[in-house]
Amino acid sequence: MSAGGSNRLLSPEELAEYLSVSKRSLLGCYREWGIPVHRVGRHLRFRVRDVEYWLEQHRVE
Structure with missing residues (x-):
């Protein structure tokens, strides 16, 4: 993935807010969308940084 960016981990709630989607949509679609995920427990x-890289790869110009 991207070498730069933050190593900060976002919860599903935080990422849903960041992407302006509902938590329900995020949890139902993150695999289909291809958003990298990490399990902590x-x-x-x-x-x-993974989300920023993913957004850059899916940017519409």
Whole structure:
């Protein structure tokens, strides 16, 4: 993935707010959308730099 960016982990709630989608939509579609995810115990977490890289790859020009 991207070498730069933050290693901060976002919860599904935080990422849903960041992407302006509902938590329900995010949890139902993150696999289909291809958003990289990390498991911390039984919790899903999304690394900021991975999400930024994913957004860059899916940007519409």
